[in-house]
């Protein structure tokens with residue numbers, strides 16, 4: 357994506373606004389219901405930001421580790437891997453990031469190992485509410501702050517948030533942990549991370565959905581939850597996997613009926629979003645392609661055309677532009 361001037365078409369201006377809006381964040385949390393295309397959208401957004409000059413890290417904490425396959429690079433194994441100019445990815449095991457929290461607070465190496473290997477610790481890590489989320493966001497903060505001397509400088513971390521329901525808890529957990537602890541060094545850490553993640557100018561939210569009843573419902577509820585429980589409002593809604601319009605008025609057999617049926621559901625849900633969603637929205641088609649770099653490339657190419665003008669204009673107006 358080249359740098360554009362706002363004298364171009366209204367779409368170019370809206371796109372420029374959206375890219376600037378996303379690019380100004382230091383953390384972008386990509387969330388939504390399971391299987392809707394969050395990982396794919398994270399990759400597409402990562403490429404956009406990198407192309408616009410933001411040094412961007414795609415951070416994946418899903419145990420299945422599939423971002424590298426999507427981008428055709430070697431698996432991260434915890435390391436930062438270069439994908440293309442300005443774009444990196446890193447896969448982290450959530451337990452590994454929690455270990456960091458402990459390491460930061462316990463300075464004696466032998467003691468760290470003893471703590472980490474103890475069954476009490478293992479149970480604590482798995483069971484303590486909010487600890488994993490705190491550790492993940494804490495890692496993102498350290499990356500953009502440049503706490504790791506050997507890794508490239510990162511401007512924005514795009515977090516491919518783990519499964520459903522975690523989007524909101526990621527944003528709220530650090531504060532809840534801080535409140536639960538009350539004081540001490542862990543409190544300071546949780547508080548620092550909470551300030552970062554709760555500040556909407558530092559941390560942005562992108563919601564991904566399919567135009568189907570349950571994912572749309574979840575996206576709307578997630579947005580309501582965000583607005584009620586935090587200062588965040590999503591910067592972008594990506595409506596992914598849209599069926600193309602089916603040919604009308606001919607008897608096309610079962611497959612065409614199925615196609616028409618799926619498309620009708622899409623249209624119904626798009627109308628529901630139209631009525632219930634304000635803010636930038638991008639529609640992405642369902643493509644007959646296997647998961648992989650080609651699919652990321654193809655979706656990147658149609659991203660601009662998928663920007664819904666009403667939503668983005670509304671957003672621009674609300675933002676006073």
Ligand SMILES: Nc1ncnc2c1ncn2[C@@H]1O[C@H](COP(=O)(O)OP(=O)(O)OP(=O)(O)O)[C@@H](O)[C@H]1O
Pocket residue numbers: 389390391392393394395396397418519520596597598640641642643644645646647648651655
């Ligand atoms: N627009 C699309 N066109 C074609 N295939 C798609 C599209 N969007 C997603 N897919 C495919 O759907 C599957 C799910 O996508 P993805 O893994 O990005 O979803 P997810 O939300 O990250 O899932 P999970 O919640 O399991 O992490 C993948 O196989 C992906 O390649």
Ligand SMILES: [Mg+2]
Pocket residue numbers: 394395396418516
């Ligand atoms: Mg995923």
